[in-house]
Every structure is written in C-alpha cells, then in structure tokens.
Amino acid sequence: MEYLKKNLEKGYPAESLKWALLNQGYMRPEVLAALEQATKEIAEKAPKLEEKPKIKYEIVDEEIPSNISLWGKIKSWFG
Numbered sequence: 001m002e003y004l005k006k007n008l009e010k011g012y013p014a015e016s017l018k019w020a021l022l023n024q025g026y027m028r029p030e031v032l033a034a035l036e037q038a039t040k041e042i043a044e045k046a047p048k049l050e051e052k053p054k055i056k057y058e059i060v061d062e063e064i065p066s067n068i069s070l071w072g073k074i075k076s077w078f079g
Contacts, residue, residue: 004038
C-alpha cells in the first residue's frame with residue numbers, strides 16, 4: 001500500500017500501478033483492496049473546499065455580417 005500511495009501522490013495513474021503489481025505476481029484482490037485503501041487515505045489528506053468556485057462569464061454581442069460571400073471572407077483573411 002505504501003508503494004501505491006507514494007506513486008499516486010507523484011501523479012502516476014492508478015491503472016498503471018495496478019498492472020505493474022499484477023505483473024509482479026501480486027494477487028488481484030489484494031492489489032484492488034490496497035489501491036482502494038491508498039486512494040481513500042490520500043483523499044482524506046486532501047484539503048476540503050469551503051466554498052464553490054465562482055464562474056465568471058461575459059456575453060459578447062458581435063454582429064457578423066451575413067451578406068459577405070465566401071470568396072470575400074477568404075480574400076479578407078489575406079489582406
């Protein structure tokens with residue numbers, strides 16, 4: 001479990017760590033139980049969010065002229 005916790009904290013994917021242990025001969029139920037416990041312990045250490053993040057957005061009202069032909073739009077891209 002220490003191997004899992006250490007490498008999860010480093011940012012390694014859980015799936016990669018699971019397969020590494022299975023390929024080394026560890027039993028699947030043991031690996032899954034250890035992975036679940038390691039994930040739970042890491043989650044308990046994580047800071048709790050007190051408030052929800054505020055999402056800011058702005059509506060931009062730009063009029064796009066619809067009377068310009070496709071060829072006119074392409075020519076405008078090149079000067």
